[in-house]
Amino acid sequence: MLSRLKQMLIKEFIQVFRDKRTRYILFGPPLFQMLIFGYAANFEIRHVPTVIVDFDHSQESRELISRFSSSPYFDVQRQLTNREQIVDLLDRGDTVVALEINAGFSENLRKGQTAPLQVIVDGTNSNTALIASGYVSQIAQGFAQDYQQDRLQRISPMLVERIPRVELEPRPWYNTDLKSRWFFVPGVICSLTLVLVTTLTAFAVVREREIGTLEQIMVTPIRPLEFILGKTLPFFLIGLLDVALIAVVGTLWFGVPLRGSLAVLFAGTVVFLLCQLGVGLFISTVSSTQQQAMITAFFFIMPAITFSGFGFPISTMPGWLQKITYLNPLRYFLVVVRGVYLKGVGLDILWPQVAGMAVLALLVLSLSVIRFRKALD
């Protein structure tokens, strides 16, 4: 059995590495995607294009504007002179935030009345709009508070010194500077592994079938189980190699910290790869051409990535959908990889995730092996 398996493995490795194109496909695209994803996938909001119309031209209005232009969140591009320009700029998408300070702004402030600040936010990108609005009110609040304090100071300095105040002391853990990249790079490692191993396994088997070499192999003394092992083992190893490669590049290039133990990462990856081999094998049993395999794989990969928590929190999905995500191996793998990378936690905390993947792996693998053997008979 072992010698037959060995022969099969040698054949597979020769086949994979002989073709220059395949060689490139195994390592080129994952690296390329790692870099592009790492740079593009970003929910950070900084330098939001902002325009300001100031009809007041007072010291107070200039003070408020300078708070916006010195903030890293806003990029005050222009000071406009009339209102119509705002509409035009927003319509064309040249600005995201528009501030309007009406005439009489400083007068209101000085009289102790409430001075309105008009803000228009382009809501097309809802996430940017939400976070930018938050920053606008933070700056406005800060301005108001300081102004209020100055006013009280003039009335009674004693009062200012002894006024109660509740402040937030945020302690962002694991990712102190709130870098989007730290969140996405481990996620990209997971997603790329999923894409690679699934498509490669599915393709490898289907290609033999399409070309007709599958029949040739079947007439050799090799047993179905040996064939399956011989077909999948190379991709298991290549998958591991790919994970290692993109993990090293992602970690070093993007400077993402790896705080946990490599052993835990390795254990999680092995279980996840088993799952994906099962899925790839399953896809190969339902497709007879490479095109079909590619498309079936696509239909698996898209939902798997979307409903995994890769970029969009599972907790915001509808309840029924959240339950379905428990069938998604990527969901668990993401928690493991992010846990090891950012939180530095070990198996004591991550074991439920690994267990979940193991159950799925067992199910998918046995299902596809049974189907595969049937398909061979």
Added chain:
Amino acid sequence: MSFTRLTAIARKEIIQIRRDVRSLIIVVIMPIVLVLLFGYGVNLDLKHLPIYVYDREGSQDSQDLLKRFQASQYFHIVRAVNSYPEVVHAIDDGQAKMGLVIPHDFSHKLRTGTTVKVQALIDASDDNTANVLTGYTQAVLQNYSNEVQLEWLERRGQTDQPAPLSVDARTWYNEDLESSWFIIPGVLALVMSVIGAFLTSLTIAREWERGTMEQLVSTPVTPFEIMLGKLAPYFVIGLFDAGLCAVMAIFWFHVPFRGTVAALFISSALFLIALLCLGFFISVVAKNQLAASQIALIATFLPAFLLSGFLFAIEQMPMVIQIVTRIIPARYYVSALKMIFLKGTPASMLYAEMIPLAIFAVLMALLATRVFHKRLA
């Protein structure tokens, strides 16, 4: 160029598509699946975020503050715990996104008129959630702080202290900041990428792989006729799918359609022509399905997903990547789609999007015909 020969090629292609049930299903199902996927799965409207609270004082005041968190739809208090390690553990294993710690001298400090800090331990591994969460928490605390201050001042005879500044914020185009409004229009670009480049390059690469392309070439049909005849059916399919997506977006997910059908049609047609020619070009160069599908994925689908502004705001990317996005057709199409759907921009105002799209369409068409000629010679 002969019209009969052209229609003959197109008819052959249509028959081929019709006979392959699976590709027919893909043509109809894929757009529906993608719209549903992104409509339900991608949601950045963060609500009911799970938090733990640790009230070290347990006074009337601290409970009063916690009630405000309870009342907010943005927070979901999972548990109130009595020790620090419990909070830490909950954040480590992902049970809570935030742990709110109220100090033991909370009400004492409020009464004596000093600043009291409420600690928020935030799981920042997902920076976006952490950011939004911090904003919401800040808002609740700020409100509370203002009320406490007002009461304090009133008790000391300083009544009638209106807030110096009021922010009158309006959100345009996407008034309720629905993330589905922001995301779903862009799905059209994804669908077109799959149909236009991915599926097309696969089908044509198959002809090369099987040698039927040589057979076609040996007939009196000119290369240009082959290209046009092969792409025409996919052009119709692509437009049909774009329509299907638009109808689903409008009627199922209630995304507003404020622009004109003409603008949608013209921009979609231009984008589709560019993609089809690119897909054709890829298939000619790759001549093998695995390579063609991989290249198509990297050249069209990934950029449409990552670099088009579909999900990730372009202005937040590093400068180099921003420049790269300028040579990606999907960028202009996604921008046009968002403007047509949400802003109601008419075709005549979309020159900044339409002109680049038209240039891409012409360039890609030239490229495809040239390469095809060369390969045949």
